[in-house]
Amino acid sequence: MHYDVWGLAALWLGLALLATLLSIWFRIATALSEIVVGTVAQLVIGALVGTTFGSNESWIKFLSGTGAIVLTFLAGAELDPDVFKLKWKETTVIGLVAFFAPFLGCTAAAYYLLGWSVKSSWLAGVALSTTSVAVVYAVMLELGLNITQFGKVVLAACFINDLGTVIALGLIFSPFTMKTGVFIVVSVAVFIILPYLTPRFFKKYGGRPSELEAKYILLLLFGLGFLAVWSGSEAVLPAYIIGMVLAGTVGKDHALVRRLRTLTFGLLTPFYFIRAGSYVSIPALIAAPMALLVLFMSKMATKFAGVYPATKVYRYAQKEGMYTTLLMSTGLTFGSISALFGLSHGIIDQPQYSLLIATVIGSAVIPTLIANAFFLPKYLLPKKEKPSEAAAPLVSADEIE
Numbered sequence: 530m531h532y533d534v535w536g537l538a539a540l541w542l543g544l545a546l547l548a549t550l551l552s553i554w555f556r557i558a559t560a561l562s563e564i565v566v567g568t569v570a571q572l573v574i575g576a577l578v579g580t581t582f583g584s585n586e587s588w589i590k591f592l593s594g595t596g597a598i599v600l601t602f603l604a605g606a607e608l609d610p611d612v613f614k615l616k617w618k619e620t621t622v623i624g625l626v627a628f629f630a631p632f633l634g635c636t637a638a639a640y641y642l643l644g645w646s647v648k649s650s651w652l653a654g655v656a657l658s659t660t661s662v663a664v665v666y667a668v669m670l671e672l673g674l675n676i677t678q679f680g681k682v683v684l685a686a687c688f689i690n691d692l693g694t695v696i697a698l699g700l701i702f703s704p705f706t707m708k709t710g711v712f713i714v715v716s717v718a719v720f721i722i723l724p725y726l727t728p729r730f731f732k733k734y735g736g737r738p739s740e741l742e743a744k745y746i747l748l749l750l751f752g753l754g755f756l757a758v759w760s761g762s763e764a765v766l767p768a769y770i771i772g773m774v775l776a777g778t779v780g781k782d783h784a785l786v787r788r789l790r791t792l793t794f795g796l797l798t799p800f801y802f803i804r805a806g807s808y809v810s811i812p813a814l815i816a817a818p819m820a821l822l823v824l825f826m827s828k829m830a831t832k833f834a835g836v837y838p839a840t841k842v843y844r845y846a847q848k849e850g851m852y853t854t855l856l857m858s859t860g861l862t863f864g865s866i867s868a869l870f871g872l873s874h875g876i877i878d879q880p881q882y883s884l885l886i887a888t889v890i891g892s893a894v895i896p897t898l899i900a901n902a903f904f905l906p907k908y909l910l911p912k913k914e915k916p917s918e919a920a921a922p923l924v925s926a927d928e929i930e
Contacts, residue, residue, distance in 0.1 A: 534588070537582070537583045537586065537589075540582060540583075541582075541583070541589070541799065541800060541803060542799070544563075544566050544567070544570055544799070544803055545563065545799030545800075545803065547566060548562040548563040548565075548566040548799065548802075548803070549562070551565075551566070556901075557897075557898060557901065558664070558667055558668045558671055558897060558901070559667065559671065559794075560663065560664055560667040560668070560798065560802050560893075561664070561893065561894050561897055561898065563798075563799055563802035563803050563806065564802050564803070564805055564806040564861075564890055564893060564894060565806060565894065566803060566806065567802065567803035567804060567805060567806025567807040568806040568807065568809045568811075568890070569806075570582060570803070570806075570807065571584070571806070571807040571809075572811055582807070584804050584807045584808070589800055589804065590804075592796070592797055592800040592801075593797075593800040593801040593804045594764060594765070594801075595797050596793060596796075596797030596798040596799075596800055596801035596802075597663060597765050597798075597801050597862055598750050598751075598754060598764060598765050598768045599747075599750065599768070599789065599792070599793045599797060600662075600663050600666065600667070600793055600797070600798055600801070601662055601663065601765050601768040601769050601772070601862065602746070602750055602768040602769070602771055602772040603666065603772060603786070603789060603790065603793060604662045604663070604665075604666035604684060604687075604769065604772060605688070605768065605769040605770065605771065605772020605773040605775075605776065606772040606773075606775055606776050606779045606780040606786065607666065607669075607675050607681070607684060607772075607776070607780060608681065608684055608685055608688065608772070608773050608776050608780070609678075609681045609776065609780075610776055610777060612678055612681040612682060612685065613681075613685050616678075616682050616685070619682060619686075619843050620682055620685040620686045620688075620689055621689055622839050622842070622843075623682075623686040623689075623836060623839045623840065623843075623853070623857070624685070624686040624687070624688065624689020624690040624692075624693070625689060625690075625693065626835035626836060626838075626839050627658075627660055627686065627689075627690040627832060627835055627836050627857045628658050628689070628690045628691075628693030628694060628697075629658075629693070629835065630831040630832060630834055630835030630836070631654070631657050631658045631827070631828050631831040631832055631835070632654045632655065632657075632658035632693070632694075632697060633654065633831075634654075634827055634828075634830070634831030634834075635653055635654045635657040635658070635824065635827045635828055635831060636650045636651055636653060636654030637650075637654075638653075638823055638824065638827035639653040639654070639824070639827075642823050642827075643820055643823060643824075645877075645881065648702075648876050649871070649876055649877045649881060651701055651702075652702070652867065652868075652870075652871040652876045652877055653824065653877075653881075653885060654697075655694060655697050655698050655701065655702075655867045656860075656864045656865075656867035656868045656871070656885050656889065657824065657827070657828040657860065657864065657885070657888060657889070657892075658690070658693065658694050658697070659690065659691055659694045659860045659861075659862070659863040659864040659867070659889075660686075660687045660690040660691060660856070660857045660858070660859055660860065661687075661859040661860050661861035661862055661863075661864070661892075661893055662684070662687050662688070662691060662769065662862060662863075663798075663801070663802075663861055663862045664859045664861050664893045664897060665683065665684065665687050665856050665857075665859060666684060666687075667794075667798070668856070668897060668901070669683070669684065670790070672901075672905070672910060673910055673911045674909065674910065674911075676911060677909055677910075677911060679849065679906070679909050680909075683853055683856060683857070686853075686857065687857070688769060688773070690857065691769070691863050694863050694867065695766055695863065698867055698870065699762070702870070702871075702874065702876065703761055703762070706760070706761070708759060708760040708761060709760050709761065709762075711756075711760065712756050712757060712759070712760035712762065715753075715756060716753060716756070716767055716770075719749070719753065719771075720770055720771070720774050723749070723771065723774050723775060724774050724775070724777065724778070727745075727775055727778045727779075728777075728778045730745065731745075731778065731782075740788070742779075742782075742785050743785070743788065743789060743792070746771075746775075746779065746789070749771055750767075750768055750771065753767035753768075753771065754767065754768070763866050763870075765862060765863075765866065805861060805865060805890060805893075806890060808865070808886050808890075809883075809886060809887050809890055810883040810886075810887070813879075813880055813883035813884065813887075814883065814884070814887050816880075817880065817884060820884055821884055821887055821888060821891075824884060824885070824888040825888050825891050825892065828858065828860070828888065828892055829858055829892070829896070832854065832857060832858040833854055833858070836853065836854040836857045836858070837850055837851070837854045840853050840854060846906070848904050848905070848906040849906050849909070851900070851903075851904040852900050852904045852905060852906055855896040855897070855899055855900035855904060856896070856897065856900055858892060858896040859892055859893050859896055859897055860888075860889045860892040860893060861889060861890065861892075861893040864885070864889035864892070865886060865889055865890075868882055868885040868886050868889065869882075871885075
C-alpha cells in the first residue's frame with residue numbers, strides 16, 4: 530500500500546534523527562552512529578515484529594546507492610590538485626602500503642587460519658584492503674579537517690588505496706570483456722572532456738534557482754554509474770574520479786558544495802549508513818566469534834604494519850601518524866561492494882559474507898572512535914570564527930525578540 534512507503538520513510542528518517550542526536554550527545558561522527566543505529570534497529574524490529582524494516586526495498590536501495598555515489602563524488606571534489614601535486618609521493622606511498630599490507634595479510638589469514646578456499650581468501654583480502662572514503666570524508670567534514678592540508682593528504686591517500694582495491698577486484702575476479710573496454714574508453718573520454726566543458730557550461734547557464742549544476746552532476750554520476758554496472762562493475766566507482774577531475778570547478782564553488790552536502794547528508798547518506806548497519810547478522814557473528822576476531826585483527830594489524838611506518842618516514846607527529854593510520858584502517862563502501870560481489874558470483878557463501886560485512890562495518894566504527902577519542906590532532910583543526918568576527922546578520926537576535 531502507498532501509505533506503507535511514507536510510514537517506512539518516516540521510520541528511516543526517525544532513525545536518522547536519533548542517530549544524529551546520539552552523535553551530538555556522545556561526540557562521535559554521525560556516519561558511525563547511523564551504522565550502529567541500523568544494526569540495533571534491525572535486531573530490535575526483527576525481534577519485536579518478526580520482520581525487517583525495509584532494507585531491501587527498491588527505493589531504499591536507490592536512495593542508499595545515490596548517497597554512496599554523491600558522497601564519494603564530494604570526497605573526490607575535495608581533493609586539492611595542488612596538494613596532490615605537491616605531496617604525490619607521500620600520498621602514493623601511504624595509499625599503496627594501506628592497500629598491499631591488508632590485501633596480502635588478510636588473504637593469508639583467511640587461507641591459513643580460517644581454512645577458506647583460495648578464491649574466497651583472495652576475495653577476503655580485496656574486501657579488507659579498503660579504506661572507507663565515505664567514513665573518512667564524513668569525519669573530516671564534521672571536524673573541518675577536509676580544508677586542511679593534512680586532511681587533503683589523507684583523502685588523497687584514500688583514493689590511491691581504493692584504486693588498488695578496484696584494480697585488484699577487476700584483475701582477479703572480473704573477466705575483461707568488450708563491455709569493460711567500452712566502459713573504460715567512454716569513461717576516459719568523459720574525464721578528459723569534463724574539466725574543459727563544465728566551467729564553461731556553468732558560466733553560461735548556471736547560477737539559477739533551478740539548480741542546473743546539481744542536475745548536471747547527478748546526470749554524470751548516474752550515466753557513468755549505469756555504464757559501470759552494465760560492464761559488470763559498480764556504480765560508485767566512477768564517482769570518485771568525476772569528483773577529482775571537477776575539483777577545480779565544483780570543489781571551488783563553495784555555495785554549490787554546500788547545497789550538495791545538504792542534499793547528501795540531510796537525505797541520502799542516512800539511508801546508506803543505516804542500511805549498511807542493518808546487514809550485520811548478529812546470529813552469524815555469535816556462531817563464529819573467533820573467525821570474526823581473526824579477520825578484524827588481521828585487517829587492523831596489517832594496516833598498522835604498513836601505514837604507521839610510512840607516516841614516520843614522512844615525519845608525521847605521533848598523533849598525526851596514529852590518526853592517519855586509524856582512519857586508513859576504516860572500511861565500508863568498497864569493502865561491502867567487494868563482499869557483495871563475492872556473494873553474488875558464488876566466490877563466498879552467506880556465513881563468509883556476514884563475517885566480511887561485520888568486519889568491514891566494525892572497521893568503520895572502532896578505529897574511528899579510537900582515533901577521535903585519543904589521537905585527534907586538535908592543533909590542526911581550523912579555528913572557528915568568533916561571533917564578533919563573523920559576518921553580521923541582517924536581523925539581530927534582539928530585534929527578533
